[in-house]
Structure formats: C-alpha cells, structure tokens
Amino acid sequence: MMYGVPGMIAQRLMQLVPVMIVATFVVFSLVYMMPGDPAMMIAGDYATAERIAEIRQIYGFDRPMLVQYFFWLGNAVQGDLGHSLFSNESVLRLILSRLPHTILLVLYSLVLGAAIGVPLGILAATRQGTTLDKTITSVASLGVAVPNFWLGIILVTLFSLGYRWFPATGAVSIFEKPLEALYYATLPAIALSTGVVAVLARQVRSALLEVLGSQYIRTLRAKGLGSGAILWKHGLRNVAATMLTIAGLQVNRLFSSAVIIEAVFAIPGVGNLISYSALNKDFPVVQGVALVLVLVVILTNLLVDVLNATFDPRVAAST
Amino acid sequence: MTDMNMTAMTQTAAVPATRATLPPPARFRFWAWLWADKRALISLAYLSVLVLAAIFAPVIAPYAPNKQDLMDLLAPPSGAHWLGTDDLGRDTLSRLIYGSYNALYAASLAVGIGVAIGVPLGVFIGFVGGWIDQVGSRIIDGVLAFPPLVLAVAVTGALGIGLTNAMIAVGFAFAPVLARTMRAQTLVVKNALYVEAAVGFGASRLHLILRHILPNAIQPVIVEVTLMLAVALLAEAGLSFLSLGVQPPESSWGGMLARAYHYVEVAPEQMYAPGFAILFTALAFNTLGESIRVLLDPTIKRR
Numbered sequence: 251m252m253y254g255v256p257g258m259i260a261q262r263l264m265q266l267v268p269v270m271i272v273a274t275f276v277v278f279s280l281v282y283m284m285p286g287d288p289a290m291m292i293a294g295d296y297a298t299a300e301r302i303a304e305i306r307q308i309y310g311f312d313r314p315m316l317v318q319y320f321f322w323l324g325n326a327v328q329g330d331l332g333h334s335l336f337s338n339e340s341v342l343r344l345i346l347s348r349l350p351h352t353i354l355l356v357l358y359s360l361v362l363g364a365a366i367g368v369p370l371g372i373l374a375a376t377r378q379g380t381t382l383d384k385t386i387t388s389v390a391s392l393g394v395a396v397p398n399f400w401l402g403i404i405l406v407t408l409f410s411l412g413y414r415w416f417p418a419t420g421a422v423s424i425f426e427k428p429l430e431a432l433y434y435a436t437l438p439a440i441a442l443s444t445g446v447v448a449v450l451a452r453q454v455r456s457a458l459l460e461v462l463g464s465q466y467i468r469t470l471r472a473k474g475l476g477s478g479a480i481l482w483k484h485g486l487r488n489v490a491a492t493m494l495t496i497a498g499l500q501v502n503r504l505f506s507s508a509v510i511i512e513a514v515f516a517i518p519g520v521g522n523l524i525s526y527s528a529l530n531k532d533f534p535v536v537q538g539v540a541l542v543l544v545l546v547v548i549l550t551n552l553l554v555d556v557l558n559a560t561f562d563p564r565v566a567a568s569t
Numbered sequence: 570m571t572d573m574n575m576t577a578m579t580q581t582a583a584v585p586a587t588r589a590t591l592p593p594p595a596r597f598r599f600w601a602w603l604w605a606d607k608r609a610l611i612s613l614a615y616l617s618v619l620v621l622a623a624i625f626a627p628v629i630a631p632y633a634p635n636k637q638d639l640m641d642l643l644a645p646p647s648g649a650h651w652l653g654t655d656d657l658g659r660d661t662l663s664r665l666i667y668g669s670y671n672a673l674y675a676a677s678l679a680v681g682i683g684v685a686i687g688v689p690l691g692v693f694i695g696f697v698g699g700w701i702d703q704v705g706s707r708i709i710d711g712v713l714a715f716p717p718l719v720l721a722v723a724v725t726g727a728l729g730i731g732l733t734n735a736m737i738a739v740g741f742a743f744a745p746v747l748a749r750t751m752r753a754q755t756l757v758v759k760n761a762l763y764v765e766a767a768v769g770f771g772a773s774r775l776h777l778i779l780r781h782i783l784p785n786a787i788q789p790v791i792v793e794v795t796l797m798l799a800v801a802l803l804a805e806a807g808l809s810f811l812s813l814g815v816q817p818p819e820s821s822w823g824g825m826l827a828r829a830y831h832y833v834e835v836a837p838e839q840m841y842a843p844g845f846a847i848l849f850t851a852l853a854f855n856t857l858g859e860s861i862r863v864l865l866d867p868t869i870k871r872r
Contacts, residue, residue: 272711276720283727391859395851397803397823399810400844403830407837506718510807514830524719525811528726540723544715551714 258559262552273544274326277537278319281309284533292533294335308332326541332534334527341538345520349542351421352512352519354431356504358439363446364497370447371454376481378459386451393448398507402441402514409437419516438515442507446500453496457489491558498554502547602864609860612853619850623670632660634667635818643836652842655825656832664820665842671821672850675736675805675814676798682740683747684794690744691751692778692786696759706752709745717742718804725813732805732821735814739804743797750793754786761785788865795858799851806847822847 284291289306297305305311310318325331331341374386410418416437424431461467462485470480509521516522520539527535603610622629631651638658646653652661694705712720717739724738758764764781772780808814809823817824822843829839 268707269710269714272708273714276712276715277723280723280727283724285729391852391855392848395799395803395848395855397806397826397844397847397851399807400826400840400847403826403833403840404844407833407840411834502714502716505716507807509716509718509722510810513811521719524722524726525813528722528813529730529811531726533726536723536726540715540719543719547716548714 255556255559259552259556262555266548266552269548270545273548274323274541275319277541277544278322280537280540281533282315291531292335294531331538331541334535335532336530341534344523344535345538345542348518348520348523350424351517352505352508352521353546354424355435355438355442355508355511355517355519356501358432358435359442359504360446360497360500362439363443363450363500364493366443367447367450368454368493370451372458372481372486374451374455375458375462376477383455387455390448390451393444393451396444398441398444399510399514401444402438402511405437405441406514421515421517421519435517438511438517441514442504442511445503445507446497449500450493450496454489454493457492458485461485461488491562494554494558494561498551501550505543505547606860606864608856612857612860615849615853616857619669619853620673622666623673626666626670630660630663630666632663634664634820635659636663643832643839645836645838653836653838655828655839656836661825661839661842664825665822665846668820668822668825668843669846669850671732671809671815671819672802672805672847675732675821676801676854678733679736679739679743679801679804680794680797682737683743683797684790686740686744687747688751688787688790691748692755692782694748695752695755696774696778696782702752705748709748709752712742712745713749715742717800718807721804721808722811722813725808730813730816732809732815732819735808736801736805739801739808743801746797747790747793750789751786754789755782758782758786792858792862792865795854795861799854799858802847802851802854 281288281292289302289309289311290297292309293302293305310321313321329342331345333340334344337344370386370390374383377383405416406418409415417434420434422431422434462480467480467484470484471477505521508519509525511517512519512521513525520543524536524539527533527539603613626634636659638654638660640658641650641654642658643656644650644654644658650660650662652665654660655664690705690709694702720742721735721738724741725735728734728737759782764777767777767781805814805821806823806826809821810827812824812827815821815824825843826840826847829836829843833840
C-alpha cells in the first residue's frame with residue numbers, strides 16, 4: 251500500500267482503466283449505430299467496391315465485435331485513428347492541428363469565468379440577504395439559461411460589427427502570435443464563460459456560507475479575529491477544493507458549448523471539426539474527435555483530483 | 570397468490586395510521602405552494618402558455634410558417650409582421666410560434682429517453698448490487714466522461730441528422746446522469762425500515778421496486794428532469810443552429826438564429842426574438858426545477 255499523493259494517483263489511475271474501456275467502447279460502437287452496412291456508410295455514396303472492401307478490412311467488420319474493438323483500440327493506442335474520407339488526411343494530424351484552438355478557448359473562458367464568478371460568489375456570501383446578493387443570484391440564473399451561441403452572436407453584432415473593437419470571426423495560432431490569438435479568442439471566450447461564472451458564483455456562495463456558519467469560524471470570531479482575516483485565511487482556504495472541483499467539472503461542459511461557439515466565430519477547432527464531419531458523414535473524424543475529447547476530459551478530472559490531494563492532505567488520506 | 574394477499578394486507582394495515590397524520594390533500598397543497606412561490610407560478614404560467622401556443626399554432630399564428638413573401642424580405646417589425654420577416658419573407662412571429670412545438674417536442678423526447686434508459690438502469694443496479702452494480706457504475710462513469718454535446722453530435726452523425734435522431738442522442742447523454750442519481754437513491758431507500766418490513770411480509774422484488782423503492786427514490790430525479798428540460802432545449806437550439814437538428818423548412822428557434830446570423834448586418838433585429846424565446850423557456854424550466862427542489866427538500870431554506 252502506498253499512501254499520500256503518489257498512492258492516490260496510483261489508485262486513481264487504476265480506477266481510470268474501466269472508465270477508459272467504457273469510453274473507448276462507446277466511441278468504437280458509434281459505427282454500429284449507423285443504419286445499414288457500416289462499411290458502405292463510412293465509404294460514402296461514391297465509393298468503389300474495393301474501397302468498401304478495404305474499409306471492411308480496416309475496421310474488421312467480418313470479425314466478432316469484441317475482436318474488432320480490440321483491433322480498433324490497438325490501432326488507436328498507436329495513434330492510428332484512420333483517415334478522413336474526404337481529404338484522406340490522417341485523423342490524428344487533423345485533430346492535433348485543431349486542438350490548440352479549442353483548448354485555448356476552453357482555458358481562456360475557464361480563467362475568465364473564475365475571475366468573475368469567484369469574486370461574485372464571495373461578494374454574495376459575505377453580503378447574504380442584501381440586494382447585491384439577490385442580484386448576483388438572479389444574474390447567475392440567467393447565466394445558466396442563456397444560449398451561449400446567441401450571446402456570441404450578440405457580442406459579434408455589438409463589438410465586432412458595431413464598435414469594431416474585436417475581429418468578428420477566425421482564430422490565430424497561439425504558438426505563432428500569442429497576443430493576437432488571445433485577442434481573437436476574447437469574444438468567444440466571454441460568450442462561453444457565462445455558465446462557468448454562474449455555476450462558480452452559486453457554488454462558491456453556498457460553500458462559503460456553509461464554512462462561515464460552522465462552529466470553528468464562530469470560535470474564531472468569539473476569539474476576536476476580524477471578519478477579513480476569517481474570510482481570507484479560513485473561509486476561502488476551505489472552499490478552494492470546491493472551486494477546483496467545480497472548475498474541473500465545467501471543462502466537460504465547456505467542450506460541449508465550444509462545439510457551437512466555434513461555429514459562430516468560425517474558429518478552426520475540434521468542435522467545428524466534429525460538427526462539420528458529422529454533417530458530412532466523415533465518420534473516422536467524428537470518432538477521432540470524440541475519442542480525443544473524452545480522453546482530455548478524463549485526464550482533466552485526474553489533474554483536478556491530484557491538485558486537490560496536493561493542497562488538501564485530507565483528500566489524499568481519505569483514499 | 571399468497572404473495573398478493575400479503576401485500577394487500579400490508580397496504581390496508583398501513584392506511585389508517587398514515588391518513589390521520591396526512592396534511593391536506595395534495596391538490597390543495599399544490600395550489601398553496603404555487604401561490605406562495607411566485608417564481609414557480611410565473612414559470613409554470615409561461616410554460617403553460619408555450620404549450621398552448623405549440624398545440625394551437627395553426628390557429629394563433631398570423632401566417633403559415635413557410636409562406637414566403639418575396640416582396641418583403643428581412644422586413645423590420647411592422648403592423649403586418651409584428652416581429653418582421655426572415656430572408657425568405659416568412660413571418661418571424663409565426664415561425665417562432667411553430668418553433669415552440671419543435672422546442673417542446675425535442676426537450677420532452679430527449680428527457681423521456683434519458684428517463685426511460687436511466688431510471689430503470691439506476692434502480693436495477695442499485696437494487697441488485699454486487700458485481701452488476703460495479704459493472705453498471707463503471708459504464709455510467711464511462712459515458713459521463715463525454716462532453717454531452719460532443720457525444721450528441723457524434724451519435725447524431727451516426728444515426729443520421731434530423732431532430733428525432735439528435736434528441737435520441739441527447740437522451741443517450743442524459744441517461745447516465747439519471748442512472749447515477751437513481752442508483753444512489755435506491756441504495757439509500759432499499760435499506761429503509763419500511764422496505765425491510767415489506768420483505769418480511771414476503772413482497773416480491775418487482776413489488777418492492779414499484780411500490781416502495783421507486784416512489785421514495787424518485788424525488789431528486791423529478792428535480793433533475795425539470796432542469797434537464799432546459800439543457801435539452803438548449804441542446805436542440807444548438808444542434809439545430811449547426812443544422813444537425815430540425816431540418817429546413819421546418820422552423821426551430823436555433824435554426825432561426827442560424828439564418829438571422831447570416832443576415833445580421835442587414836437585419837440585426839431578427840436575432841432577438843428566437844434568442845429570447847430560448848432564454849425565457851430555459852429560465853422557466855430552471856426556475857421551476859429549483860422551486861421543486863426547495864419544495865421536496867425541507868432542509869433547504871426558502872429564498
């Protein structure tokens with residue numbers, strides 16, 4: 251038995267194995283959801299008989315499903331996700347060239363969301379019951395219900411077409427021109443961040459209220475500690491884990507919304523890639539993007555667990 | 570036979586004891602609650618109007634949804650067209666009213682499929698326990714790891730584009746969420762004293778699940794389902810915006826936004842009505858869900 255953070259990481263990795271198996275199996279079995287002969291569907295309408303036979307061989311449709319799965323998984327593990335049916339480009343290369351745009355967008359909106367949501371949550375909790383608290387809570391309800399892509403359209407209309415402060419569409423590579431990339435990603439990141447702002451504001455508010463109402467805070471207060479010191483030294487330290495966990499869970503939702511936001515802002519990310527490929531029945535690409543994104547989400551959750559355990563010894567001890 | 574007699578006995582035996590302690594009949598409590606919780610009242614009233622609009626769309630809508638007036642393209646709001654017209658000269662208000670049908674149908678379908686898969690699965694693995702629960706829970710975790718809309722887009726791509734397939738895909742993404750809640754609730758309820766008592770009286774497994782576990786475990790699911798209607802509505806709008814959902818010429822709020830966005834420099838006012846329709850409806854479902862949560866959970870303080 252290992253204890254502490256390394257032990258916890260080892261245990262989490264073990265728990266990830268079945269999750270990975272299920273997730274990859276879901277991606278694999280997407281092929282079987284297609285009506286009719288999957289090989290013909292994948293090959294497309296104008297495929298030759300040889301091409302169909304080739305695809306049947308690549309996917310191994312003539313063998314039992316479980317054998318096919320391991321065959322497919324074996325290829326995927328080696329980075330072979332097949333080729334696009336249209337451009338014949340390697341699916342992995344297609345995805346890797348687009349993934350940075352999506353990850354930049356998701357991280358940017360996560361940072362924006364935290365920078366706005368956490369202070370709002372703290373404000374609401376420390377002024378519980380006031381008009382400010384009620385306003386923040388109501389705005390948070392709006393933030394969950396507003397369609398991100400509609401907000402994106404409004405932002406484009408106002409700040410790109412109206413004031414011309416921001417470019418309306420497109421993206422710049424973060425590796426080539428980092429500042430310009432951030433500039434291009436600003437409006438989409440704002441549009442994407444409303445959910446994070448709302449959820450973080452709400453959760454931080456309720457977690458902080460719970461901590462501030464607890465016995466030991468009351469003791470500290472009785473001992474004469476100022477409310478500022480209580481909030482910063484004791485209150486926030488105890489809600490940090492909540493914030494991190496919530497932020498980690500938001501990553502999943504952000505990748506979801508990014509699919510539509512990327513369409514609004516014409517960002518060449520993986521979200522745009524999967525919706526375009528789904529529309530055009532470029533199935534290897536659809537499978538590849540789903541696979542890569544589910545792996546990104548699983549690894550993010552692992553990272554959040556590790557960070558939580560590093561900062562809070564109780565988490566590592568409890569596993 | 571004896572099994573049925575026994576369960577009948579347990580029911581009749583239980584009735585006199587509880588009826589005396591029962592608060593006023595449920596329907597009175599419902600109206601009192603609704604009157605006391607103004608947000609729930611407004612949300613429910615709005616949603617009722619929306620349902621009526623969806624059903625009676627052909628009667629209420631001033632124009633047929635696909636009637637084109639090529640002399641009046643992208644017109645601003647006027648007496649003839651209260652919300653203006655789109656790029657094909659179709660009346661925006663009429664399309665909005667017809668779109669409410671697709672929105673509500675889509676949300677109900679997705680959530681219905683989620684419930685139909687998730688609830689039985691959750692109850693089953695929670696009730697049976699053991700290795701079945703282990704395997705089932707790992708499956709739930711595995712599907713939950715997907716960003717829901719990414720999974721929905723992928724599944725829609727496989728099933729073929731269109732509203733019904735898109736909503737089946739969204740329901741597929743909802744199922745593990747409901748299954749997880751239902752499983753956790755079942756674990757709590759199945760060890761309750763009244764369940765043990767029913768087992769003592771020789772109740773069958775099916776009877777236990779249907780009469781005792783399901784009714785007592787379903788409450789959090791009711792809240793979750795209401796909130797999910799909002800998520801499904803947003804998903805429908807998003808997928809239709811991407812042209813994976815409702816197919817033209819049928820009207821949907823998301824599809825209307827996609828068209829309005831194309832012509833946003835010519836007729837910017839066209840993008841407001843469908844957006845607000847989505848926002849208000851999602852807000853109504855969310856508010857109603859939160860109100861039901863407060864109603865069902867006495868430990869939450871009222872706002």
